Amino acid sequence: MTSATPFSTTADVAAESFAGQLRLSTAAEWDASVHHRFVDQLFAGTVSDQVLARYLVQDYQFFDAFIAMLGACVATTDSKPARLRFAAQLGMLAADEDGYFRQTFTELGVPDSEVTSPESATPTTDFVTQMWEVAQSRDYADLLVVLVIAEWLYLDWGERDLPLPEAPKHRGWIELHRGDEFRAWTQFLIDELNRVAPPLESDDGARLSERWKRVVGIERAFFDAAYSSVPLGPLAGG
Numbered sequence: 001m002t003s004a005t006p007f008s009t010t011a012d013v014a015a016e017s018f019a020g021q022l023r024l025s026t027a028a029e030w031d032a033s034v035h036h037r038f039v040d041q042l043f044a045g046t047v048s049d050q051v052l053a054r055y056l057v058q059d060y061q062f063f064d065a066f067i068a069m070l071g072a073c074v075a076t077t078d079s080k081p082a083r084l085r086f087a088a089q090l091g092m093l094a095a096d097e098d099g100y101f102r103q104t105f106t107e108l109g110v111p112d113s114e115v116t117s118p119e120s121a122t123p124t125t126d127f128v129t130q131m132w133e134v135a136q137s138r139d140y141a142d143l144l145v146v147l148v149i150a151e152w153l154y155l156d157w158g159e160r161d162l163p164l165p166e167a168p169k170h171r172g173w174i175e176l177h178r179g180d181e182f183r184a185w186t187q188f189l190i191d192e193l194n195r196v197a198p199p200l201e202s203d204d205g206a207r208l209s210e211r212w213k214r215v216v217g218i219e220r221a222f223f224d225a226a227y228s229s230v231p232l233g234p235l236a237g238g
């Protein structure tokens, strides 16, 4: 049982829990991502194809390292039910999310070379570095810190109370990050983090808190980068 949540989403998280305290400590940066212009334009269906393609090309690089993190969770969690939950999510990502990427790359005319080996924007490199670091650390709490941010922050914007756009390229990305299934997955991650986290005041707690702050900052920079001029083959220039 948790006390009333001060958070905007339907995730059930006590403010005094490990995840709750970290979330509150980064509220300004977090909310800047949730209300980022990329999200506003995605819901409105007005994000330009150049910006969407630039974002998705970078996010496909993110996706690869994200899958590696889930694989590391399968290998390192101390809980058998959790291991199965991670395995099930890997299956969903390989089908639904990868399918969205591939279909949208085709629709946007993104060249294969941009899908497989694009030039990385700085926030992508930073994020991928963090993800491979925790994947190789085999430290379950450290893995969960990065996963909780990546999913909870996306749930927060995905569940914004706005009408959904019509076009599948816009609507599809939102639908992957809202609804009962994504909410339950995110809740599972938050609960796992709160279950295994060390005391926030300990040395390990401080190390995880540092990681949390760094990664929340990268999330915002990742959205910003969609509006900067990373080259994107024939679509560049928007």
Ligand SMILES: Cc1ncc(CN)c(N)n1
Binding pocket: 059, 062, 066, 127, 149, 150, 151, 154, 219, 222
């Ligand atoms: C950068 C980023 N952060 C989070 C998510 C949600 N998995 C994502 N797709 N991309």
